[in-house]
Amino acid sequence: MAYLSTIPQATDAKNVSQAQILENFSQIYTVFGVDHAIFDSPLGQGYHQQATFPVNAAGNPGAGFMRLYANTGVTGNPELWLRNGTAGTNYQITSASKNSTGWTMTPAGILIKWGSATTAGTGAGQPQTFTWPTAGTDLAFSTQYWALVQIGADPALPNKDVNAIAYVTNVANPAIVQYNVWRRNLFSTSGTNQNPFSVWILAFGTP
Amino acid sequence: MAYYLNFPLAADYMRDSQPLMLANYGAIFDFMGADHVQFNAAGTPGQHLQMTFPGLNPMQVNSNGNWQLFALNIATDPLSTFLFSFNAAGLLKGFSRSNLSGNLGVANFIQLPSGILLKWITLATQASGAPNPFRLQWLNYGDLLPFTTQYWAGVFPLATFPNVIYDEDIVTYVTDISNPLQITFKLWSRYQFNTAPTYPSGFTILAIGV
Numbered sequence: 001m002a003y004l005s006t007i008p009q010a011t012d013a014k015n016v017s018q019a020q021i022l023e024n025f026s027q028i029y030t031v032f033g034v035d036h037a038i039f040d041s042p043l044g045q046g047y048h049q050q051a052t053f054p055v056n057a058a059g060n061p062g063a064g065f066m067r068l069y070a071n072t073g074v075t076g077n078p079e080l081w082l083r084n085g086t087a088g089t090n091y092q093i094t095s096a097s098k099n100s101t102g103w104t105m106t107p108a109g110i111l112i113k114w115g116s117a118t119t120a121g122t123g124a125g126q127p128q129t130f131t132w133p134t135a136g137t138d139l140a141f142s143t144q145y146w147a148l149v150q151i152g153a154d155p156a157l158p159n160k161d162v163n164a165i166a167y168v169t170n171v172a173n174p175a176i177v178q179y180n181v182w183r184r185n186l187f188s189t190s191g192t193n194q195n196p197f198s199v200w201i202l203a204f205g206t207p
Numbered sequence: 208m209a210y211y212l213n214f215p216l217a218a219d220y221m222r223d224s225q226p227l228m229l230a231n232y233g234a235i236f237d238f239m240g241a242d243h244v245q246f247n248a249a250g251t252p253g254q255h256l257q258m259t260f261p262g263l264n265p266m267q268v269n270s271n272g273n274w275q276l277f278a279l280n281i282a283t284d285p286l287s288t289f290l291f292s293f294n295a296a297g298l299l300k301g302f303s304r305s306n307l308s309g310n311l312g313v314a315n316f317i318q319l320p321s322g323i324l325l326k327w328i329t330l331a332t333q334a335s336g337a338p339n340p341f342r343l344q345w346l347n348y349g350d351l352l353p354f355t356t357q358y359w360a361g362v363f364p365l366a367t368f369p370n371v372i373y374d375e376d377i378v379t380y381v382t383d384i385s386n387p388l389q390i391t392f393k394l395w396s397r398y399q400f401n402t403a404p405t406y407p408s409g410f411t412i413l414a415i416g417v
Binding site for chain 2: 014015018019021022025026028029032036037039040043044045046047048049050051052053054055068070078079080093094095096098099100102104105106107112114115116148150151152153158159161162165184200202
């Protein structure tokens with residue numbers, strides 16, 4: 001039997017209402033027992049043992065409200081989303097690409113990206129450009145606020161000293177990070193024996 | 208307040224059912240008052256004023272394939288209760304776990320809702336002429352949540368604070384992070400090729416993984 005929200009009516013016979021009331025109390029117990037500490041629970045009745053979110057495209061709750069819900073993310077998987085009804089924002093806070101070049105969302109709406117690449121060498125084609133991946137399952141920056149770049153060893157020659165430094169020159173284009181690479185111990189000078197080696201990049205922005 | 212089931216039965220008199228029904232309506236009201244907008248209250252009754260999660264031990268098993276958010280007591284961690292979540296595939300992800308000691312020489316971390324783990328450490332002093340490569344093994348520095356996979360790392364020179372005596376004479380760079388339990392990197396003199404730094408200095412590391 002289902003929960004009945006319109007009983008008992010004034011004209012209902014008691015022998016009809018009895019069964020319906022019995023069922024309603026049973027339904028209340030069952031439904032409240034989903035996700036919640038049940039009546040008289042030592043955990044505190046009404047508190048949440050867990051919060052379970054079926055996927056649904058929840059709407060804007062309006063100014064003054066926050067809404068947490070599950071829906072399909074850019075990853076193609078069900079993710080947890082956070083809507084801020086006042087700010088009008090909607091962030092997929094559990095989405096991430098867990099790879100050596102990857103990214104993660106945060107509940108604040110900040111997008112963190114990281115990656116590495118092999119660079120041609122010091123002084124080669126300055127500035128050099130690192131391009132963020134743009135697969136359908138990647139979340140792109142709409143604004144890139146900050147980035148850093150660091151030289152790393154040639155993966156094939158990890159014991160060889162790397163005679164280079166790198167520094168960011170431009171993050172204005174959210175699709176790329178531009179950087180210069182020079183020889184470490186001489187100002188504005190190309191290196192002599194290091195190429196290729198790797199660059200490691202970290203950036204913060206918003207999706 | 209107790210909640211009564213299995214009533215009213217067909218043979219029950221109204222006078223017997225009345226107090227049980229009264230008790231049940233009171234129990235329902237009290238139940239809703241925990242975390243929810245109450246019956247008859249301003250706003251939308253049933254919505255959540257907040258969500259309070261008692262720490263569970265042992266962990267609930269998610270078998271319905273939906274996202275679940277819950278709190279878990281972890282006796283071995285300094286902060287014993289965290290919010291965890293399952294994704295729809297039933298995989299466990301951390302949500303708010305962290306170790307923020309603020310102390311030098313201790314592995315700090317925060318775990319984001321996506322499950323991504325950010326870990327960092329600062330070592331204030333490092334002897335000059337340090338052997339290369341240098342291997343930092345996270346477990347040697349109180350790491351409470353080891354990486355299973357380490358995706359990215361950066362190593363940066365740091366003045367030997369609080370007594371900043373020397374100009375920093377080192378350059379550092381990562382050479383290998385394939386082992387999730389350690390970071391391998393080089394320390395060389397900043398301005399001399401293939402030469403150990405002259406003066407003591409420190410470094411700080413940031414790593415990203417799961």
